[in-house]
Amino acid sequence: MIEMKVAGIALEASTRSPIILLKDATDRRALPIYIGQDQAKAIISVLEGQTHPRPLTHDLMVNFLEAWEIEVEKVIIHSLQDNTFYAILVTKQGETRGENQSRPSDAIAIALRTNSPIWVMEEVVADASIPVDRDADEAERRAFREFISNLSPDELIQRGRFSSGEAQ
Incomplete structure (x- = not known):
């Protein structure tokens, strides 16, 4: 909600x-x-x-x-x-x-x-x-796309483990 x-x-x-x-x-x-x-x-x-x-x-x-x-x-x-x-x-x-x-x-x-x-x-x-605020929405989408595009698959897996609370 x-x-x-x-x-x-x-x-x-x-x-x-x-x-x-x-x-x-x-x-x-x-x-x-x-x-x-x-x-x-x-x-x-x-x-x-x-x-x-x-x-x-x-x-x-x-x-x-x-x-x-x-x-x-x-x-x-x-x-x-x-x-x-x-x-x-x-x-x-x-x-x-x-x-x-x-x-x-x-x-x-x-x-x-x-x-x-x-x-x-x-x-x-x-x-x-x-x-x-369409400009803020679009800026947030661009920032997210840029963040994702700069992650390697290993980094993405590592971040996924960290955010889900699993031990590293």
């Missing part, structure tokens, strides 16, 4: 649909997820530190979680099927753990309110992310 942070909300140019943008820690990959207008507003309100005279739906949910002493341990965006992302909220109440299915937008809105980490399965990142 890859931990990601909310980079912001954008509007898709042609449809004006909101997109939440998650980025990995290196800022090399971004995961765009289309969300609804209401969820976008709920996420923006947290990102901008807005307060409301009455709790919004996600605030109300967090209030219930706190009242019942349920901790949101993390959010996991675990799959992408037919262009739809799926997520779970991983919770803990005392020694009891739970997993609750959620739309990613709702899970992210709750995670932001509870300062919980957002994790994305590597397969989802591989399938749906977009490169942010």
Whole structure:
């Protein structure tokens, strides 16, 4: 799994649909997820530190979680099927753990309110992310190719033993 942070909300140019943008820690990959207008507003309100005279739906949910002493341990965006992302909220109440299915937008809105980490399965990142820093990606590929091309077969075998923990 890859931990990601909310980079912001954008509007898709042609449809004006909101997109939440998650980025990995290196800022090399971004995961765009289309969300609804209401969820976008709920996420923006947290990102901008807005307060409301009455709790919004996600605030109300967090209030219930706190009242019942349920901790949101993390959010996991675990799959992408037919262009739809799926997520779970991983919770803990005392020694009891739970997993609750959620739309990613709702899970992210709750995670932001509870300062919980957002994790994305590597397969989802591989399938749906977009490169942010193509130059860095290409430089890394070139450096790796150069490194490999300068290794003899014996060195490669020796390094393979060392990295796998075998005695030399």
